[in-house]
Amino acid sequence: xxxxxxxxxxxxxxLVHIRHAYFWLFSFVGIFATFASPYFxxxxxxxxEIGVIGAISPIMMVVMPSVFGAxxxxxxxxxxxFRFVMFAAMFTMLAFPFAASFWPVFVMIAAxxxxxxxxxxxxxxxxxxxxxxxxxDFGAVRLWGSIGxxxxxxxxxxxxxxxxxxxxxxxxxxxxxxGAFVSLWLPTVARERSDNVLKDLAEVLQNRDFMLxxxxxxxxxxxxxxxxxxxxxxxxxxxxSNVFVALFWVMGVGAEIIYFRFAPILxxxxxxxxxxxxxxLGIVVHFGLFLVVSAPAWILVxxxxxxLTFGAFYYTGVTYVARVVPRRMRxxxxxxxxxxxxxxxxxxxxxxxxxxxxxxRGEGVLWFAVAxxxxxxxxTIPVAERLTRV
Numbered sequence: 001x002x003x004x005x006x007x008x009x010x011x012x013x014x015l016v017h018i019r020h021a022y023f024w025l026f027s028f029v030g031i032f033a034t035f036a037s038p039y040f041x042x043x044x045x046x047x048x049e050i051g052v053i054g055a056i057s058p059i060m061m062v063v064m065p066s067v068f069g070a071x072x073x074x075x076x077x078x079x080x081x082f083r084f085v086m087f088a089a090m091f092t093m094l095a096f097p098f099a100a101s102f103w104p105v106f107v108m109i110a111a112x113x114x115x116x117x118x119x120x121x122x123x124x125x126x127x128x129x130x131x132x133x134x135x136x137d138f139g140a141v142r143l144w145g146s147i148g149x150x151x152x153x154x155x156x157x158x159x160x161x162x163x164x165x166x167x168x169x170x171x172x173x174x175x176x177x178x179g180a181f182v183s184l185w186l187p188t189v190a191r192e193r194s195d196n197v198l199k200d201l202a203e204v205l206q207n208r209d210f211m212l213x214x215x216x217x218x219x220x221x222x223x224x225x226x227x228x229x230x231x232x233x234x235x236x237x238x239x240x241s242n243v244f245v246a247l248f249w250v251m252g253v254g255a256e257i258i259y260f261r262f263a264p265i266l267x268x269x270x271x272x273x274x275x276x277x278x279x280x281l282g283i284v285v286h287f288g289l290f291l292v293v294s295a296p297a298w299i300l301v302x303x304x305x306x307x308l309t310f311g312a313f314y315y316t317g318v319t320y321v322a323r324v325v326p327r328r329m330r331x332x333x334x335x336x337x338x339x340x341x342x343x344x345x346x347x348x349x350x351x352x353x354x355x356x357x358x359x360x361r362g363e364g365v366l367w368f369a370v371a372x373x374x375x376x377x378x379x380t381i382p383v384a385e386r387l388t389r390v
Contacts (some may be wrong), residue, residue, distance in 0.1 A: 010379070013133075014130065014186070014189075015130065015134070015136065015141065017185045017186050018126065018127055018130065018141055018187075019141060019144040020144075020182045020185075021082075021123055021179070021182050021183060021186055022123065022142060022145035022148065023122060023145065023147060024175060024178040024179035024182050025119055025179050025180075026149040027149065027175040027178070027179070028175035028176055028179060029145075030151075030152045030156075031156050031171050031172050032172060033149075033153075033228065033249065034157070034246055034249045035056075035156065035160065035165070035245065036168075037229055037232055037233070038165070038200040038236045038242075039165050039169065039234055040053060040105065041233055042165045043100050043237070044100075045102055045105070045359040047100050047230075047233075047354050048354045048355060049354075050233075051229070051350050051351050051352075051353055051354015051355065051357065052350075052354065053102075053106060053109055055346075055348075055354075056106070056109050056110050056113050056347075057342075057346070058225070058342055058343050058345070058346030058347030059347040060113040060114055060117045060343070061112070061113075061117040061339055061346065062339050062343035062344050063343075064114060064115070064118050065118040065120075065122075065338045065343070067087055068081050068122065068331075068335075069118065069121055069122065069125070069331035069332040069334065069335035070201075070332055070335075071166050071199070072125065073193065073194040073328060073329055073330070073331050074185075074197055076194075076328075077124050077126055077188060078125050078129070078187070078189070078331055079188045079189065080188075082119060082126065082183055082186065083183040084115075085115040085118050085122070086115075086116070086176075086179055086180040087116075088115040089112045089113075089116035089119070090177055090179070092111035093111075093172065093176050095108065097169035097171060098170075099378075103139055105124045116176075117338075117342075119179075121331060121334035122331055122334075124318055125137075125331040126186070126189060126335050127141050128318075128322045129330060130187065130189050131329075133189070138315070138322075139259075139260040139264060139315055140260070142260055142318075143257045143312065146253045146257040146260060147257060147357025150250045151283040152175060153246045153249050154246045156168060156242075156246065157243045157245060157247075158247030159171070160242040161243055162178055168270060172367075182262070185341035186280045194328040200328060200329045200332070203326075204326075204329055204332070204333060204336070206238050207324065209324070210325075212382075212383045213317075213386065214340040214389065215383065216280075216376070216379050216380045216384075217222075217317060217337060218340045218344060219345070219375060219379040219380065220280050220283065220341065220376050220380065221340075221341035221345035221346050221349065222288075222345040222349045223280075223349070223369050223372035223375070223376045224369065224373070225311070225342075225346040225350055225353070225372040226349040226350060226352060226365050226368060227290070229353055230354075230362055231365070231366070232245050234361075237362070238294075243342070247300060248299065248300060250302060251300045251301070252303040252306030253306065254304075255303075255304035255305075255306055256306055256311035258307065259307040259311035259312060259315070260311060260315060263312075263315045266312075267315075267316070267319070272319075272320060272384075272387035273385045273386075273387050275312050276316055276380055276383075276387055277380055277384050278308060278312070279308045279309060279312040279313040279316065280373070280376045280377050281373075282309045282312075282372075283372075283373035283376060286303075286305040287370055288366075288370045289302045289365050291363065291366050291370070316343075316387065317341070318337065321336075322334075322336050353368065356368050
């Protein structure tokens with residue numbers, strides 16, 4: 001039974017609180033994605049060590065979203081599980097600004113990732129369920145995560161230029177604290193429970209179309225993850241400021257926000273299959289252009305392709321999973337999507353990128369992305385038409 005008050009004690013609707021949750025959830029992502037690798041480089045970590053740390057979260061994402069997703073599906077209630085992982089992740093990182101070598105950083109990032117890697121799939125599941133019951137589009141809510149990414153990364157870039165890179169570590173902690181406390185006001189949305197999670201999971205994994213979809217997701221993120229980790233280091237080595245690095249992300253995620261806003265219209269106009277192919281082809285174009293362009297203005301323009309290489313990919317994937325996976329397995333289905341793309345593929349891509357960066361520098365990582373992107377296109381084309389099947 002669906003029970004939800006129209007407003008809470010603050011006079012705010014449940015949807016507003018979910019927007020706040022996305023804002024702070026991706027504020028942390030914005031700080032980490034934009035500044036973590038330059039920050040780790042500044043405290044003396046090597047490219048290989050940065051690659052290992054960058055792989056921690058994806059590796060955790062292989063398993064942990066499915067574990068916490070199974071808990072949420074068993075309970076038929078995602079909100080409490082989301083709150084738990086957010087607070088647990090916050091406590092693991094309170095001492096992070098004082099970590100100044102590989103092993104302390106490794107331990108804290110690993111402990112944080114153990115819990116936090118489940119948060120995106122859980123919040124997506126909650127949002128999709130609420131949208132179905134109350135109306136509204138997933139993209140219009142999810143774009144607030146992108147707004148948090150853009151706003152916070154730009155502010156932190158300015159602060160880091162005015163102070164020091166240590167402020168980046170403190171900003172991560174603040175984002176985690178805010179995300180945890182905002183979760184206290186999220187609505188509780190009851191839905192169908194899974195009485196036998198393992199049996200339901202087996203049913204999902206026996207869906208051939210769904211498994212081929214996960215294969216294409218793996219190929220896409222394997223190509224796209226490494227350059228997103230190491231290109232900011234290239235910018236810093238070329239003596240760009242922290243503000244420019246933030247602007248680099250602002251352009252990409254700003255374009256992503258626009259995509260999310262019009263995603264339902266674009267999906268209806270062009271179809272999920274075409275969008276999936278174009279999004280994957282965009283990886284080749286996106287990172288291939290970085291190999292031949294060095295002018296700051298053009299770097300920022302090219303980064304708007306992030307709207308395709310992530311925004312279109314993510315929206316298409318999440319909404320496809322919501323259509324084909326039974327409601328009782330909604331959190332688990334989103335967890336499988338996250339595990340394949342941001343877990344297995346992201347972890348392997350980060351490890352490969354770290355080794356390539358140490359040997360061939362940033363240009364080698366970009367060539368890796370282009371070559372892997374071509375293979376991803378080849379993997380996506382035969383799968384794409386299946387995205388329209390329900």
